[in-house]
Amino acid sequence: MTDRVRLFQTLPHACGYFAERTAQNLVIDPGAPRLDQLYGQALAKGFRRAGSHLYLPQCDACRACVPCRIDVERFTPDRTQRRCLKRNADIDVSEVMPGFTAERHALYERYLRTRHAGGGMDTADEEDFQRFLAAPWSPTVFLEMRREGRLLGVAVTDIALTGVSAVYTFFEPDEAARSLGTFGILQQAALARRRGIPYVYLGFWIAGHPKMDYKRRFHPLEIRQQGRWIAMP
Known part of the structure; x- marks a missing residue:
């Protein structure tokens, strides 16, 4: 997937599941063309949609979120x-x-x-x-x-x-x-x-x-x- 679209990493932010932890996500470029066609591939790689963003948790100290x-x-x-x-x-x-x-x-x-x-x-x-x-x-x-x-x-x-x-x-x-x-x-x-x-x-x-x-x-x-x-x- 990375040879077709850009991936961005978010800044650390509060984790939605563990109050004492921070989280980061990998996000597929929301401006990439043909996101509808890439969606199935993204799902198969563990990504999830929230709004118009396709993201995958990528936290340095935690791997609790499992697709x-x-x-x-x-x-x-x-x-x-x-x-x-x-x-x-x-x-x-x-x-x-x-x-x-x-x-x-x-x-x-x-x-x-x-x-x-x-x-x-x-x-x-x-x-x-x-x-x-x-x-x-x-x-x-x-x-x-x-x-x-x-x-x-x-x-x-x-x-x-x-x-x-x-x-x-x-x-x-x-x-x-x-x-x-x-x-x-x-x-x-x-x-x-x-x-x-x-x-x-x-x-x-x-x-x-x-x-x-x-x-x-x-x-x-x-x-x-x-x-x-x-x-x-």
Whole structure:
């Protein structure tokens, strides 16, 4: 990839997962042409999209963030995940165009106030919503989850030829018992299976981290270490 596009390294900044650490990222030149065509290759190398940036953690003293992906062909929901599907059998899921609507934004704000209170992400205006969740070049769809017309959740999903990327999911805080985050990933895996796409990329796994360790339940999970994808032990 480096012979086709420039890579930049960010300055150290506060780590989003460990308060006592700093972090740095490698970022693909956001002005590079044909980012939409490079996206699948970037996913395969462990990169992730946030807004219009494709980034990969590159921290001097830490390697906790490990890229991970679901092998769609081999994936079978476990008992807990099957219960999640059954619990949400009354939800209609549809692929819709991404973008701002007042309804989505209101749900997004409620989610952030509950899940990220005081963390700098608990307020988001229309510009923040647009800038974080999509990019002009990204192959993004929103998987909307509705019950009797009421919007309960949105799984922001990028669809490349070689992989589906689970970018972000936000949902109604008072419906936490439904496990809509898990349900969203299961729907993304189903989407990938329907389209014959081999992987669902889940971003980064951090061993033992309470906000990240749930990803290991999507077995068989692959992780990227030393430049290659291997089955998680």
